[in-house]
Amino acid sequence: MIVKEIMTEDVIYVDKNEDLYHILNLMKKHDITKIPVVEDKKLIGIVTDNMIAYKLGSIRKKGIPASRLHAPLVTEKKFEAIAPETDIKHILQTVGRPGLTMLPVLENRKLVGVVTKADLLPLVKSKKPVKDIMKTPVYTISSEDRVIHARRTMLNKNIARLPVVNHGMLLGMISDKEIAFAFAYIKKDFPLGHQKHQLENLLVKDVMKTPAIWIKPSLTVQDAAKTMIKHNIGALPVIENNQLIGIVTRTDLIKTITSDPT
Numbered sequence: 018m019i020v021k022e023i024m025t026e027d028v029i030y031v032d033k034n035e036d037l038y039h040i041l042n043l044m045k046k047h048d049i050t051k052i053p054v055v056e057d058k059k060l061i062g063i064v065t066d067n068m069i070a071y072k073l074g075s076i077r078k079k080g081i082p083a084s085r086l087h088a089p090l091v092t093e094k095k096f097e098a099i100a101p102e103t104d105i106k107h108i109l110q111t112v113g114r115p116g117l118t119m120l121p122v123l124e125n126r127k128l129v130g131v132v133t134k135a136d137l138l139p140l141v142k143s144k145k146p147v148k149d150i151m152k153t154p155v156y157t158i159s160s161e162d163r164v165i166h167a168r169r170t171m172l173n174k175n176i177a178r179l180p181v182v183n184h185g186m187l188l189g190m191i192s193d194k195e196i197a198f199a200f201a202y203i204k205k206d207f208p209l210g211h212q213k214h215q216l217e218n219l220l221v222k223d224v225m226k227t228p229a230i231w232i233k234p235s236l237t238v239q240d241a242a243k244t245m246i247k248h249n250i251g252a253l254p255v256i257e258n259n260q261l262i263g264i265v266t267r268t269d270l271i272k273t274i275t276s277d278p279t
Contacts, residue, residue, distance in 0.1 A: 024130035148234035151263030
């Protein structure tokens with residue numbers, strides 16, 4: 018199987034001069050977290066929710082006005098491009114490694130598609146239960162914790178999201194996307210002198226996504242992939258007897274394509 022058989026061809030992209038809020042509106046409208054950036058029709062990088070959260074979090078003390086927030090500020094310029102004829106096996110070998118999780122597809126230097134982990138999920142066919150591949154213990158956050166604490170935990174643990182719990186009960190999820198949107202709109206809606214205070218005191222419960230979609234440990238890996246596709250989500254908490262016992266991500270599921278195809 019080759020890339021052009023699974024890639025997303027209808028690519029949402031932006032010019033490098035677009036402002037951050039237009040980019041966020043596109044992310045919200047199309048329910049996406051990554052957008053290619055072009056200059057003179059040439060791909061120069063990719064904006065991600067992770068980069069937006071990182072940049073806006075790191076500049077919270079600098080008082081940068083919203084009018085200066087444009088694509089170049091939050092663009093990841095290091096990326097690996099692939100060709101439409103690239104074998105899918107090449108991509109599967111890189112899943113889980115550090116780096117961007119969107120691969121732009123170039124043909125004659127023109128952007129003709131992208132491949133993300135979501136594009137690979139339909140290839141997941143394993144019938145083993147998710148309890149066999151889920152991660153445990155699970156890093157979690159309280160709804161009363163501050164968002165900057167959640168973000169720090171995600172950076173330290175190299176994870177893209179955290180289940181929000183209260184006494185072991187799942188309340189919601191917080192990810193780079195929710196943090197990026199929250200940080201960006203504080204920059205837009207509050208005067209420079211008030212932004213630092215708002216950013217540092219924003220609570221998880223104010224931005225977390227609810228309700229959280231979860232699964233049972235007996236669900237098959239293939240059905241977990243179908244659930245992710247249906248709800249367009251990147252991770253599924255695993256619940257047993259009303260308690261959070263594990264979590265599975267797109268990466269965990271995709272790795273079964275080569276390790277346990279059946």
